[in-house]
Amino acid sequence: MAVMSISRQHPETPAADGDPARLDGEPLSQVATRYLREAILEGRLGAGVRIRQEAVARELGTSRIPVREALQQLENEGLISLSPRIGARVARLDFEESAELYRIREELEPLAIAESATRLTDAALGQLRELMLQIERSDDPALWLLLDRRFHLASYAAAPMPRLLKMIEGFWNSTQQYRRIYYGRVAREREDASPQELPMTHLDHRLLLDALERRDAVDAGCVLRTHIRRTRLALARNQELFTQ
Amino acid sequence: MAVMSISRQHPETPAADGDPARLDGEPLSQVATRYLREAILEGRLGAGVRIRQEAVARELGTSRIPVREALQQLENEGLISLSPRIGARVARLDFEESAELYRIREELEPLAIAESATRLTDAALGQLRELMLQIERSDDPALWLLLDRRFHLASYAAAPMPRLLKMIEGFWNSTQQYRRIYYGRVAREREDASPQELPMTHLDHRLLLDALERRDAVDAGCVLRTHIRRTRLALARNQELFTQ
DNA sequence: CTCCAATTTCTTGTATCCAAAACCGGCTCT
DNA sequence: AGAGCCGGTTTTGGATACAAGAAATTGGAG
Numbered sequence: 001m002a003v004m005s006i007s008r009q010h011p012e013t014p015a016a017d018g019d020p021a022r023l024d025g026e027p028l029s030q031v032a033t034r035y036l037r038e039a040i041l042e043g044r045l046g047a048g049v050r051i052r053q054e055a056v057a058r059e060l061g062t063s064r065i066p067v068r069e070a071l072q073q074l075e076n077e078g079l080i081s082l083s084p085r086i087g088a089r090v091a092r093l094d095f096e097e098s099a100e101l102y103r104i105r106e107e108l109e110p111l112a113i114a115e116s117a118t119r120l121t122d123a124a125l126g127q128l129r130e131l132m133l134q135i136e137r138s139d140d141p142a143l144w145l146l147l148d149r150r151f152h153l154a155s156y157a158a159a160p161m162p163r164l165l166k167m168i169e170g171f172w173n174s175t176q177q178y179r180r181i182y183y184g185r186v187a188r189e190r191e192d193a194s195p196q197e198l199p200m201t202h203l204d205h206r207l208l209l210d211a212l213e214r215r216d217a218v219d220a221g222c223v224l225r226t227h228i229r230r231t232r233l234a235l236a237r238n239q240e241l242f243t244q
Numbered sequence: 245m246a247v248m249s250i251s252r253q254h255p256e257t258p259a260a261d262g263d264p265a266r267l268d269g270e271p272l273s274q275v276a277t278r279y280l281r282e283a284i285l286e287g288r289l290g291a292g293v294r295i296r297q298e299a300v301a302r303e304l305g306t307s308r309i310p311v312r313e314a315l316q317q318l319e320n321e322g323l324i325s326l327s328p329r330i331g332a333r334v335a336r337l338d339f340e341e342s343a344e345l346y347r348i349r350e351e352l353e354p355l356a357i358a359e360s361a362t363r364l365t366d367a368a369l370g371q372l373r374e375l376m377l378q379i380e381r382s383d384d385p386a387l388w389l390l391l392d393r394r395f396h397l398a399s400y401a402a403a404p405m406p407r408l409l410k411m412i413e414g415f416w417n418s419t420q421q422y423r424r425i426y427y428g429r430v431a432r433e434r435e436d437a438s439p440q441e442l443p444m445t446h447l448d449h450r451l452l453l454d455a456l457e458r459r460d461a462v463d464a465g466c467v468l469r470t471h472i473r474r475t476r477l478a479l480a481r482n483q484e485l486f487t488q
Numbered sequence: 489c490t491c492c493a494a495t496t497t498c499t500t501g502t503a504t505c506c507a508a509a510a511c512c513g514g515c516t517c518t
Numbered sequence: 519a520g521a522g523c524c525g526g527t528t529t530t531g532g533a534t535a536c537a538a539g540a541a542a543t544t545g546g547a548g
Contacts, residue, residue, distance in 0.1 A: 025539075027328045027501065053530070063503045064530085065309075072313055076320035078407075084271045085509055085530060100405045107351040161344045163322075167411075269509075271531065297500070307533045308500085329500060329539055 028062050032070035035060060040079050040090055041176050047092040051080065078174040091174070095235075095242045098175060102232035105171050109152075109228060110221035112168055113208075115159035117217040125213055128154055132205050141187040145180060151205065155212060155220075181241060200230070272306050276314035279304060284323050284334055285420050291336040295324065322418040335418070339479075339486045342419060346476035349415050353396075353472060354465035356412055357452075359403035361461040369457055372398055376449050385431040389423060395449065399456060399464075425485060444474070 036056065039045045051071065053064040060067070075082040082088045093101070120128075131151040138144045149172055156165055204227040211220035235241075280300065283289045295315065297308040304311070319326040326332045337345070364372075375395040382388045393416055400409055448471040455464035479485075 025329065029501080030328070052528095054528095065502055065504095068531085069313065069316060072316055073320070076317065084274075085269065087510090087530070096404075097407065100407055103355070103405070104352065104408055104411075107355050108348065111347070111351050160340070161347070163341065163344055164348055167348075273531085296498095298498095309532055309534095312501090331499070331540090 028060070028066035029069035029073070032056065032060055032062065032066045033073045036070055036074055037077070037079060037173070040074075041173060043177060043180055045090050047090050047177050049090045051088040051090065053088075077170050090177075093174065093178065093242070095239050098178060098235060098242065099232060101171050101175055102228060102235065105168070106225055106228045106232065108164060108171075109156065109168060110225045112156040112159045112161065112164055113212075113224050114217040114221040115161060116156050117158075117212055117220045118215050119158035119160070120155075120212060120215070121158070124154065124158060125209075128209055128212065132209055135205065136202050139187070141180075141183045144187070145176075145183055148201075149176075155208065178235075178241060182235075182238065201227075204230070272304070272310035273313035273317070276300065276304055276306065276310045277317045280314055280318055281321070281323060281417070284318075285417060287421060287424055289334050291334050291421050293334045295332040295334065297332075321414050334421075337418065337422065337486070339483050342422060342479060342486065343476060345415050345419055346472060346479065349412070350469055350472045350476065352408060352415075353400065353412060354469045356400040356403045356405065356408055357456075357468050358461040358465040359405060360400050361402075361456055361464045362459050363402035363404070364399075364456060364459070365402070368398065368402060369453075372453055372456065376453055379449065380446050383431070385424075385427045388431075389420075389427055392445075393420075399452065422479075422485060426479075426482065445471075448474070 036045075036051070045051070053067045053071070056067045056070075057064045071080060071082055071088045074080045075088070079091055080088050081091045128151065131147055131154065135144060135147045135151060138147060153165075153169060153172070156168060159165060204223065207223045208220060208227065211223055280289075280295070289295070297311045297315070300311045300314075301308045315324060315326055315332045318324045319332070323335055324332050325335045372395065375391055375398065379388060379391045379395060382391060397409075397413060397416070400412060403409060448467065451467045452464060452471065455467055
């Protein structure tokens with residue numbers, strides 16, 4: 001209790017912390033949201049971990065109010081699960097929920113890429129190609145994860161459907177932790193056991209980029225749908241990822 | 245300012261208000277969320293209307309804190325738009341945003357009904373048929389709106405995809421105000437001008453129910469996709485709904 | 489009369505404080 | 519010995535208080 005007094009931090013606290021980038025007059029709740037979201041996406045907060053309001057507030061040097069709003073925001077994004085009077089935990093997807101997300105993505109991402117395909121600038125296509133090559137070269141699973149995400153999201157970015165793009169980003173965020181685990185394992189096994197998983201993905205990327213460079217919306221949609229479905233089925237073959 | 249002291253309500257306030265159903269230990273923020281959501285869906289709060297935290301708090305006899313959480317929740321649902329330091333307004337969709345929602349629905353609702361079609365019980369089918377007949381008989385646009393919504397959501401309900409169903413309900417909520425305006429006008433014009441709009445919808449419903457009774461997932465999906473697309477195109481022909 | 493600006497008012501964002509529910513430990517009773 | 523109960527502790531939900539930013543209004547100048 002006496003410790004409480006330590007937490008008394010005044011608003012102007014410019015305290016040397018590199019935590020979040022707090023720009024101009026941005027509400028602290030948004031700072032807290034970004035802070036927690038990044039912690040979850042980077043895996044610093046693993047699935048199921050409890051998040052205490054006061055602990056986060058202390059880390060950020062704020063009161064619990066902005067933290068509470070951040071938690072609610074993240075619950076809406078599907079990154080944490082929040083039970084009244086119990087508390088917040090990093091969301092843990094079971095296999096069915098995960099499969100459902102992939103099934104939804106299978107419908108929405110082809111739409112996004114189809115709408116994007118005809119609108120991508122040559123510059124954007126160049127960046128996509130560059131990203132694809134980097135992905136093929138990368139062998140660090142964390143880097144791979146980051147680049148793959150960037151590649152796909154960039155391929156949708158020209159679609160004039162902001163709400164759709166937000167939803168898709170949310171899906172990627174929700175499943176990020178599992179992709180991390182999965183590709184971490186794939187990378188570990190690559191030398192000996194399953195050498196076809198990643199190359200298959202690389203092939204899909206090439207087909208996708210080819211369709212995009214031809215501005216072929218239909219083809220891009222089909223390739224992407226297959227790509228996502230393949231991933232979903234791979235997930236089904238690795239259900240033990242969820243049983244932990 | 246002196247008035248402020250009046251608003252001083254203690255937590256136990258059993259004040260006689262029928263506002264929201266506040267059950268057991270439910271957080272007030274959820275009560276506030278339901279309260280505002282209903283107000284918006286029923287049209288008591290029209291598009292663009294500003295929502296003041298303190299006003300809502302006073303109506304509910306709470307502080308602003310639960311109201312703020314409700315506002316954030318409703319923003320995630322797309323029912324209000326919330327700008328930092330400015331305030332909250334009931335969301336106003338322009339034509340493009342609305343078309344985007346319909347385009348997304350065109351992908352997701354066929355999925356939902358396909359997954360639902362093979363799982364609907366005979367009892368559920370009976371209720372659907374009853375709903376359909378009520379819809380055809382109803383001439384009050386408000387009732388029509390309610391029943392149509394119930395019919396479609398009920399047709400998806402058997403799909404084992406809770407997240408998808410929540411998203412779909414959110415889309416219906418987001419566009420509810422515009423449907424209200426649109427069908428209100430259609431009803432007014434029915435006697436003289438455009439007598440084909442509603443019967444077309446009734447026909448779609450019959451085709452849909454037929455497919456469902458045959459448990460034909462593919463057919464149901466196709467019919468539904470066409471139904472939604474038709475609605476989207478009707479929307480495009482009535483863009484002036486948004487220019488107000 | 490209109491337009492700009494300074495002040496006033498209002499509203500939001502956040503800190504602090506309080507009550508009550510959930511958790512945790514030991515204790516008792518069977 | 520194990521299960522249930524009871525008190526202290528922790529943690530959340532909510533209220534109130536206050537500071538800072540936006541909006542509104544009034545006063546003045548052109």
